[in-house]
Amino acid sequence: MQRIKRKFNLWNSSTLIILGLYLIFFVYPIGKLFSEAIYDPATQSFTLANFIKFFSQRYYFSTIINSFQVTIIATVLTLLIGVPLAYFMSVYLIKGRKLLQIIIILCSMSAPFVGAYSWILLLGRNGLITNGLSSLFGITMPDIYGFKGVLLVLTLQLFPLIFLYVQGALANVDNTLFEASENMGCSGIRRFFKIVLPLVKPTLLAGSLLVFMRAFADFGTPMLIGEGFRTFPRLIYTEFINEVGSNTGFAAAISIVAIAVTAIFFLLQRWLSNRNQFSMNALHPLEAKKPKGLTNILVHFYIYFVVFLAFAPQLYVFYTSFLKTSGLMFVKGYSLDSYRSAFSRLGNSIQNTFLIPGIALVIIILLAVFIAYISVRRKNALTATVDGLSMIPYIIPGSVVGIALLAAFSSGWLPIAGGVAIMVVALVIRRLPYTIRSSVAILQQISISVEEAAISLGSSQLKTFFTITIPMMASGIISGAILSWVTMISELSTAIILYTGRTQTMTISIYTQVIRGNYGIAAALAAILSALTVVSLLIFMRISKGKSITV
Numbered sequence: 001m002q003r004i005k006r007k008f009n010l011w012n013s014s015t016l017i018i019l020g021l022y023l024i025f026f027v028y029p030i031g032k033l034f035s036e037a038i039y040d041p042a043t044q045s046f047t048l049a050n051f052i053k054f055f056s057q058r059y060y061f062s063t064i065i066n067s068f069q070v071t072i073i074a075t076v077l078t079l080l081i082g083v084p085l086a087y088f089m090s091v092y093l094i095k096g097r098k099l100l101q102i103i104i105i106l107c108s109m110s111a112p113f114v115g116a117y118s119w120i121l122l123l124g125r126n127g128l129i130t131n132g133l134s135s136l137f138g139i140t141m142p143d144i145y146g147f148k149g150v151l152l153v154l155t156l157q158l159f160p161l162i163f164l165y166v167q168g169a170l171a172n173v174d175n176t177l178f179e180a181s182e183n184m185g186c187s188g189i190r191r192f193f194k195i196v197l198p199l200v201k202p203t204l205l206a207g208s209l210l211v212f213m214r215a216f217a218d219f220g221t222p223m224l225i226g227e228g229f230r231t232f233p234r235l236i237y238t239e240f241i242n243e244v245g246s247n248t249g250f251a252a253a254i255s256i257v258a259i260a261v262t263a264i265f266f267l268l269q270r271w272l273s274n275r276n277q278f279s280m281n282a283l284h285p286l287e288a289k290k291p292k293g294l295t296n297i298l299v300h301f302y303i304y305f306v307v308f309l310a311f312a313p314q315l316y317v318f319y320t321s322f323l324k325t326s327g328l329m330f331v332k333g334y335s336l337d338s339y340r341s342a343f344s345r346l347g348n349s350i351q352n353t354f355l356i357p358g359i360a361l362v363i364i365i366l367l368a369v370f371i372a373y374i375s376v377r378r379k380n381a382l383t384a385t386v387d388g389l390s391m392i393p394y395i396i397p398g399s400v401v402g403i404a405l406l407a408a409f410s411s412g413w414l415p416i417a418g419g420v421a422i423m424v425v426a427l428v429i430r431r432l433p434y435t436i437r438s439s440v441a442i443l444q445q446i447s448i449s450v451e452e453a454a455i456s457l458g459s460s461q462l463k464t465f466f467t468i469t470i471p472m473m474a475s476g477i478i479s480g481a482i483l484s485w486v487t488m489i490s491e492l493s494t495a496i497i498l499y500t501g502r503t504q505t506m507t508i509s510i511y512t513q514v515i516r517g518n519y520g521i522a523a524a525l526a527a528i529l530s531a532l533t534v535v536s537l538l539i540f541m542r543i544s545k546g547k548s549i550t551v
Contacts, residue, residue, distance in 0.1 A: 010462055011378045014370050015386060021367075022389045025425050029408035030259075033400075036407055037252035050253035060235065060254075064261070067232040070147060071215040074154040078211050079204065081155070082162025085306060087196060088299050089163075090170040093290045095300065100307055102541070107310040108160030109533055111490035111507060113220025114526045116153045117514050118313030119144060120225060121320060121523075128316070149225035154218065156310045158211045165207035169200040205272050212265060217397035219493035220507075224514060232258055233493060236399045240497065248407065255400040266395045314530055321527040325520035338520035339528075342509075346525065348502075349509040353529075356420055356505060357488035360427035364435050364484050367428070369470060369477060372439035377448065387436075394433045401426055402497030418500050426494045431487050435480030442476025443469075475543055482540040486533055 040047045054060045085104075089097065122129050123144040133139040142148065173196075181191050197204075219233040226234065236258060240251035291299050324333040343350065375387040393401060405426055410417040416425070450472070454464040470477075492507045499508050506529050513522035 010465075011374055012382075015374050015378070015382050018367060018371060019382065019386050019389070022386065024414075025405075026389065026393065026429055029401075029404035032408040033252045033255055033404040036249050037256045040249065050250045051257070053250060054253055054257060063230045063232055063235045064257075066147075066230055067216055070150050070154065070229075070231065071212055074151055074158065074215045075208050075211045077151070077155040078159040078162045079208065081306060082159040082207075083166050083197075083200075083204070084192075085159070085303060086163045086166035086170060087192060088303055090167055091288060092299055093288045094303060100303065102537075103307055103311050104160045104163055105537060105541075106314070106534060107157065107307075108164065109486050109490075109537060110157070110314060110530060111220065111492065111510075111526075113224055113492055113507075113511060114317065114490075114530065115157050115313050116149070116221045116224040117510070117522060117526065118317050119149065119153055120514075121519065122313065122316055123149075145225055145227040146229045147226075150222050150229060150231070153221045153225060154215045156313075157221075158214055159306075160310070161210050161214070162204075162207045165203050165210075166200050169203035170196070173199055209266065213262060213395060216262065216265075217399075217493065219397075219399055219496065220511060224511070232261075233397055233399045236397070236403065237496065240399075240403050248403075251403060252407065255403050258397050258400050262395045262397065317523050317526045317530065320519065321523040323520070323523075330520065338524035342521050342524040342528070346504075346506075346509045346513075346521065349504045349506050349525075350528065352503060353489055353506040353532075356423050356503065357427060357485060357491075359420070360424045360431070360488060361481060361485055363424065363428050364432050365477060365481050367432060368435035368439050368480065369473070371432075371436050372443055372473070373465070373469065375436075376440055376443045377451075390436055391433050393429045398426075398430060398491065398493030399497055401430055402494040406497060417498070418503075420503055422498055423495065423503050426498055427488050427491060430491070430494060431484040434484040434487065435477065438476045438480025438483065439473055440476075442473050446472050478543050479540055482536050482543070486536045486540075489532055489536075490529065 037050055038046050038048065040049065088094065089100070094100065119127075121127055123141060124130065125143075127141075127144070130141045130144075133141060144152070181195050186194055217233055218231075219237060222229060222231040222234045223237075232254075236251060236254050239254060240248065290296070320330065321338055322334045322336070323330045323338075324335045325331065325338060371386060371390055374383040405422055406417055409415060409422060416422045446469070451464050451469060454468050455461060459467070489505075490507060491505075492511060495505055495508055496511065499505065506525050510522050510525045510529065513519075513525065
């Protein structure tokens with residue numbers, strides 16, 4: 001009896017419960033999705049017809065080519081922009097450096113489809129810049145829609161991720177390496193290519209994967225600004241909507257292909273990272289120096305130009321939210337009519353944006369604390385399985401998660417589709433990794449001897465966990481929770497699959513209002529969403545004291 005009691009303590013029990021939840025709400029839906037992709041209910045037999053249809057028809061297969069094309073080019077462009085930006089901000093004294101860093105972080109955490117909507121207002125066929133250049137100089141701007149528009153939005157949205165990764169890596173570079181290179185006559189551009197790039201190579205691989213995954217899985221940008229340019233998430237959504245009510249097998253097959261593609265790239269990045277992995281310890285961190293002469297002008301121009309270009313769409317959204325509207329058109333003058341209409345007509349979506357992510361956030365915090373603790377302090381095969389399962393949703397496109405949950409829970413033994421519960425489950429599955437990784441990072445810095453000392457003084461393991469360990473983990477838990485919150489309030493790809501009229505959030509409302517051409521209300525809602533993001537990130541920065549936003 002004692003052996004059984006010892007075996008089923010709090011940690012074993014909580015590990016089994018969490019594993020059970022993952023099996024029900026993640027493994028089972030993915031399995032259900034796979035079974036629908038290969039099972040034909042008409043003949044009641046297994047078939048590969050859905051996969052053959054996808055790979056044999058150019059209309060569908062070309063979508064993969066489109067997604068790879070825009071994603072790979074966007075990843076390359078983010079590297080070309082983000083790496084020099086991080087290098088300049090690390091080695092030079094830049095005026096307004098703190099403000100610039102805050103703006104860059106805001107750009108990285110804002111909803112991508114808001115950027116797409118903003119560029120439509122600026123460079124669309126009736127956009128501000130388009131009309132201005134045409135009327136003043138007779139210049140006809142190239143069409144922003146399609147491949148070029150998707151590429152522009154993704155690049156400006158995602159280069160801050162490379163910036164944050166590389167800046168974090170450069171913080172671990174010892175200044176003596178730079179001093180030694182200067183003594184040997186290696187400085188400037190030559191030092192950048194000979195010293196800096198090799199040192200940050202593992203970081204570049206990690207950052208490139210993150211950019212690739214986000215660009216590949218982005219749904220809102222190609223839907224709003226892509227017009228006829230089909231990408232994978234867009235195809236998954238349109239095929240699923242077309243298939244609802246009849247046969248969802250083809251949409252399920254496309255989803256399985258998406259999982260396979262992202263998994264291959266994730267494993268490839270891990271393999272490359274392991275081959276190029278090394279540790280750095282900066283006993284003497286880099287000392288930023290004031291640039292001189294032409295270098296000073298060029299460096300400041302580059303930094304301010306890039307940051308302004310990335311942040312301009314968000315500024316314009318705030319501006320247009322205060323413009324008067326007549327029907328669906330902006331007119332001269334300013335008013336709060338768009339905000340009044342947003343609250344009166346779509347107030348429910350604003351409430352849901354607090355309610356649904358709020359419930360999900362409480363669950364995320366509870367699960368993350370236990371998963372982080374058992375992963376670090378109670379390592380075994382079972383806890384490693386839980387930790388691994390918790391990170392898999394990170395590489396799966398949101399639309400695929402949404403379709404899997406609908407396939408599993410639209411009917412049967414747990415019919416939760418169409419309500420708040422399935423929206424909460426989707427957010428918990430997708431955003432839990434942020435809080436887990438942040439909690440793990442802070443727990444690894446806490447010596448286990450602190451807990452052992454408390455237990456040796458008569459405190460129980462449970463009491464030690466709640467009164468000693470959790471308070472010491474608080475900053476990591478809160479930081480991760482805020483990041484989870486920021487990504488949840490801007491979630492679109494999963495929500496667009498799962499929402500109903502009762503569970504519509506601000507992101508859904510913004511998307512639908514833009515599609516309908518109601519730009520005034522869309523701008524007001526986008527401004528509210530951006531303001532929430534700003535407040536959340538300021539709280540994060542206050543708590544984390546400058547910690548980099550990465551996962």
